[in-house]
Amino acid sequence: MGPLLDFEYEHMEGRPVDHHGIPRFEKATFDAAYPFGIVNLSDESLPVEVKIKAFNPLIPGDADASGIPIAVLQYEVENKTNKPLEVSVCGSIRNFIGKDGSKYHVDWKGDKIYEGAVKNKNEYRENGNIRGIGFLPGEVDKNDPASGTMALTTDAKETVTYRTSSVSNAWANSVLDFWDDFSDDGKLVEKTESFDDDPLASLAVTKSIPANGKTVFRFFLTWHFPNRKAWSNEVVGNYYTTQYKDAWDVIEKTYPELNDLEDKTLLFVNSFLSSDLPEVVKEAALFNLSTLRSQTVFRIADGHMMGWEGCMDNFGSCAGSCTHVWNYEQATAFLFGDLAETMRDVEFNYATRDNGSMSFRAGLPLINAQSGGVAADGQMGTIMKMYRDWQLSGDNAFLSKSWPNVKNALAFAWEENSWDANADGVMEGSQHNTMDVNYSGPNPQMQFWYLGALKAAAKMANAMGDKDFAKKCETIFALGSKWTDENLFNGEYYEHMVLDPETKKEITDYSAPNMPKYQLAKGCLVDQLVGQYMAHICGLGYLASEKNIKTTLKSILKYNSMETMENISTICVHTHWEMKKRF
Numbered sequence: 001m002g003p004l005l006d007f008e009y010e011h012m013e014g015r016p017v018d019h020h021g022i023p024r025f026e027k028a029t030f031d032a033a034y035p036f037g038i039v040n041l042s043d044e045s046l047p048v049e050v051k052i053k054a055f056n057p058l059i060p061g062d063a064d065a066s067g068i069p070i071a072v073l074q075y076e077v078e079n080k081t082n083k084p085l086e087v088s089v090c091g092s093i094r095n096f097i098g099k100d101g102s103k104y105h106v107d108w109k110g111d112k113i114y115e116g117a118v119k120n121k122n123e124y125r126e127n128g129n130i131r132g133i134g135f136l137p138g139e140v141d142k143n144d145p146a147s148g149t150m151a152l153t154t155d156a157k158e159t160v161t162y163r164t165s166s167v168s169n170a171w172a173n174s175v176l177d178f179w180d181d182f183s184d185d186g187k188l189v190e191k192t193e194s195f196d197d198d199p200l201a202s203l204a205v206t207k208s209i210p211a212n213g214k215t216v217f218r219f220f221l222t223w224h225f226p227n228r229k230a231w232s233n234e235v236v237g238n239y240y241t242t243q244y245k246d247a248w249d250v251i252e253k254t255y256p257e258l259n260d261l262e263d264k265t266l267l268f269v270n271s272f273l274s275s276d277l278p279e280v281v282k283e284a285a286l287f288n289l290s291t292l293r294s295q296t297v298f299r300i301a302d303g304h305m306m307g308w309e310g311c312m313d314n315f316g317s318c319a320g321s322c323t324h325v326w327n328y329e330q331a332t333a334f335l336f337g338d339l340a341e342t343m344r345d346v347e348f349n350y351a352t353r354d355n356g357s358m359s360f361r362a363g364l365p366l367i368n369a370q371s372g373g374v375a376a377d378g379q380m381g382t383i384m385k386m387y388r389d390w391q392l393s394g395d396n397a398f399l400s401k402s403w404p405n406v407k408n409a410l411a412f413a414w415e416e417n418s419w420d421a422n423a424d425g426v427m428e429g430s431q432h433n434t435m436d437v438n439y440s441g442p443n444p445q446m447q448f449w450y451l452g453a454l455k456a457a458a459k460m461a462n463a464m465g466d467k468d469f470a471k472k473c474e475t476i477f478a479l480g481s482k483w484t485d486e487n488l489f490n491g492e493y494y495e496h497m498v499l500d501p502e503t504k505k506e507i508t509d510y511s512a513p514n515m516p517k518y519q520l521a522k523g524c525l526v527d528q529l530v531g532q533y534m535a536h537i538c539g540l541g542y543l544a545s546e547k548n549i550k551t552t553l554k555s556i557l558k559y560n561s562m563e564t565m566e567n568i569s570t571i572c573v574h575t576h577w578e579m580k581k582r583f
Contacts, residue, residue: 001024001025001028001039001041001052002024002025002027002028002039002041003024003025003026003027003028004017004020004024008020012109012110013109019175021172021175021176022175022179025041025042025043025046025050026042026043026044026045027040027041027042027043028040028041032287033269033273033286034058034269034286034287034289034290035055035056035057035058035265035269035289035290035293036053036054036055036265036266036269037053037054037055038051038052038053038054039051039052039054047079047080047081047085048077048078048079048080048085048087048209049077049078049080050075050076050077050078051075051076051078052073052074052075052076053073053074053075053076054071054072054073054074055071055072055262055265056068056070056071056072056293057070057261057262057264057265058265058268058269058289058293059261059264059265059268060268060334060335060336061335061336061337062264063299063336063338063339064243065257065261065264066293066336067239067240067299068240068250068254068261069222069223069224069240069244069247069250070220070221070222070250070251070254071220071221071222072218072219072220072258072262073091073218073219073220073221074216074217074218074219075089075216075217075218075219076214076215076216077089077209077214077215077216077217078209078213078214079209079210079211079212079213079214079215080212081211081212082211082212083211084208084209084210084211085208085209086186086206086207086208086209087186087206087207087208087209087215088182088186088187088204088205088206088207089204089205089217089219090182090188090202090203090204090205091152091202091203091204091219092178092200092201092202092203093135093150093152093200093201093221094196094198094199094200094201095117095120095121095122095135095136095150095198095199095200095201096114096117096198097117097120097135097136097137097138097140097146097147097148097149097150097198098116098117098118098120098137098138098140098144098146098147098198099114099115099116099117099146099198100116100144100145100146101114101314102116102146102314103115103116116140116144116146117138117140117197117198118138118139118140118197119138119139119197120135120136120137120138120140120197120198120199121136121137121138121194121199122134122135122136122164122165122194122199122201123136123164124162124164124190125248127248127252128252129155129255130153130154130155130220130251130252130255131153131154131155131156131160132151132152132153132154132162132203132219132220132251133151133152133153133162133164133201133203134149134150134151134246134247134248135149135150135151135152135201135247136149137149138197143227143235144227145225145227145228145229145235146225146227147225147227148223148224148225148226148227148241148246148247149223149224149246149247149248150221150222150223150224150247151220151221151222151223151247151248151250151251152201152203152219152220152221153203153219153220153222153248153251154203154205154217154218154219154220155218155220155255156205156207156217156218158205158206158207158208159187159205159206159207160203160204160205160206161187161188161189161203161204161206162188162190162201162202162203162204163178163181163188163189163190163191163200163201163202164190164191164194164199164201165191165193165194165195165196165199165200165201166178166191166195166196166199166200166202167191167195168195168196169195169196169200174195174196174200175200178200178202182202182204186204186206187204187206188202188203188204203219205217205219220251220255222247222248222250222251222254223247223250224240224241224244224245224246224247224249224250225238225241226238226241226301228298228300230298230300230306230308230316230319230364231308231316231319231320231363231364232363232364232365232368234365236300236301236364236365237300237301237302238298238299238300238301239298239299239300239301239302239303240299241301242301269286272285272286273286285331288331289331289335292331292332292335292336294311295308295311295316296308296309296310296311296316299339299342300364300365300366302366303342304342304343304345304346304366305321305332305339305340305342305343306321306343306346306362306364307321307326307343309322309325318361319361320359320360320361320362320363320372321343321346321347321361321362322360322361322378322434323347323358323360323361323375323378323379323381323382324360324375324377324378324381324433324434325378325434326343327377327378327381327382327385327434327449327530327534328530330537333385333388333389333392334392337389337392337393338393340385340389340392341389341393341395341398343385344382344385344386344389344398344402345398345402346362346366346369347362347382348382348386348402348405348406348409349401349402349405350362350366350369350370351369351370351372352370352405352408352409353370354408355408355412355415356405356408356409356410356411356412356415357374357379357409357412358374358378358379358382358409358412359371359372359373359374360372360373360374360375360378360379360432361373373432374432375432375433375434376413376419376427376431376432376433376446376449376450377431377433377434377445377446377449377530377531378433378434379409379412379413380410380413380446380449380450380452380453380531381449381453381531381534382409383406383409383410383453383456383457384449384452384453384456384531384534384535384538384540385534386399386402386406386456386460387456387457387459387460387538387540388456388534388537388538390460391538391539396463399460399463399464400464403460403464403466406457406460407457407461407466407469410453410454410457410473413427413450417429419431419446419450420450420476420480423472423476424476424479424480424483425450425451425454425476425477425478425479425480425481425483426442426447426479426480426483426484427442427443427446427447427450428441428442428499428504430501431443431446433445433446434527435518437517437518437519438516439496439519439520440498440499440500440501440516440519441496441497441498441499441506441507441519442483442484442487442488442496442497442499443488443494443495443496443497443520443525443528444484444488444493444494444495444496444525444528444529444552445520445525445527445528445530445531447480447484447488447494447531448484448528448529448530448531448532448535448543448544449530449531449534450480450531451477451480451481451484451531451535451543451544452531452532452534452535452538452540452543454473454474454476454477454480455473455477455535455540455541455543456538456540457469457470457473458470458471458473458474458477459540461473481543481544484544485544485545485548489544489545489548489552490522491551492524492551492552492555492558493524493528493551493552493555493556493559494528494548494552495520495521495522495523496519496520496521496522496523496525498510498515498516498519498520498521500514501514501516502514524555524556524558524559524560525556526556526560528552528556529549529552529553529556531543532544532549
């Protein structure tokens with residue numbers, strides 16, 4: 001579309017980006033308010049300016065509408081001249097079904113050549129208001145995660161031309177062949193024979209634009225891939241594919257509702273942007289919602305929402321809807337409460353064992369949900385999240401169903417050799433956590449999660465009529481809160497009291513042989529008040545001294561805030577030296 005950046009010319013053959021040799025607009029800018037994006041294209045040598053307006057539905061409270069597998073692309077073309085113009089807009093896509101990036105070979109130049117598509121087929125279809133190209137699998141294993149369908153369509157009533165294939169792609173001839181055809185008159189001529197295992201298909205719309213007028217060209221990209229495996233060895237499916245037969249069915253069912261879906265999405269975005277929050281906060285909050293619609297998050301066929309910790313370039317990063325990682329996430333609960341409830345369902349009704357220990361990584365299929373280890377912060381955080389979600393939904397039936405396992409998950413902390421075996425409100429045991437290490441001894445990060453879980457559990461217990469358990473939680477909370485202020489607060493922030501894993505005695509000589517690795521000790525941890533942050537979200541109030549907590553917040557900024565990452569190695573060496581002197 002727009003000009004290539006300098007680094008995009010630096011491949012050994014000068015063509016690191018797709019369609020490198022296709023003509024581009026001289027200028028390109030981008031405007032966005034997620035999920036809406038606008039690309040502005042202009043060129044002094046051209047008689048038109050173009051705005052590409054793209055979105056897909058995002059409607060809080062309507063998870064099904066927000067999960068429709070569709071991208072809507074609207075090309076608004078403005079005629080800058082005083083005479084009518086005939087303009088064509090074309091979209092081209094290869095039929096990459098079967099190619100998920102997992103299978104490839106390296107050619108003689110060292111480039112990765114991806115494999116998996118075998119004799120794929122493209123076909124032109126028309127049905128009612130919709131016309132376009134269906135992308136179908138060829139000789140692809142029907143159970144392969146990369147097997148499915150796609151569709152590139154338009155609702156244009158004007159001239160629509162298409163090609164379902166091109167010449168063979170040796171030496172990029174298919175792109176050249178397409179360009180020779182399209183640039184000749186803005187229309188496409190269908191091929192009589194299909195070439196390549198992943199044939200290139202193109203769909204063009206031609207319209208007349210009046211002098212100084214504007215015209216919109218609308219295209220839709222839909223998809224349908226039912227065989228998700230995620231971190232399982234078998235197919236667990238995609239919920240969205242249970243709503244549609246294939247990619248063509250997606251556009252046929254969605255098209256009549258598109259205007260309403262766009263209006264509701266606009267209403268959400270405009271309502272949020274009209275708030276008096278600082279601009280940087282609005283941008284950060286809105287734009288990061290994109291993660292909910294990335295490959296990081298998915299719904300298996302039965303509707304449960306699952307998530308990786310993030311995404312690598314080619315696959316998910318760290319499986320299992322990791323409880324201590326997802327402790328930090330709030331958007332789902334406040335925008336899609338029904339999906340948050342499915343996550344709590346997995347945690348308490350699938351991943352929690354009879355003894356109350358919870359797998360912090362849920363295996364798939366869900367029969368394997370208990371296959372992972374136990375994490376102190378993750379387990380305590382899920383109890384607070386259950387309280388949060390119950391408050392937001394008012395779903396007493398779901399809380400009643402889950403309460404026995406919520407209760408057991410907290411009581412696990414009081415088991416022999418667990419985190420708080422003597423039930424005094426202090427986590428002394430070995431605490432695996434989101435830093436991917438085990439902290440030995442009381443520390444603020446686990447302690448505030450624990451105190452928050454105790455307070456939340458007491459309120460849920462009272463609602464469930466479990467007065468004795470509520471009283472026990474309240475008593476343990478009071479003991480732990482008082483102890484935390486008296487023993488971990490150093491006047492500036494809360495410290496980690498390191499205990500010998502064997503003797504449970506405090507370690508003051510950090511160079512001693514019995515000092516466990518990777519302990520916080522006297523460091524000022526950025527995350528030490530994360531449990532307090534969740535407590536405020538849940539309306540639970542302060543978990544320890546308000547004065548101490550506010551002082552700690554100032555100290556976290558004092559010791560951890562950096563304006564720039566320049567000279568970071570020098571800073572790290574200096575900090576290490578200062579910490580050695582202090583210890």
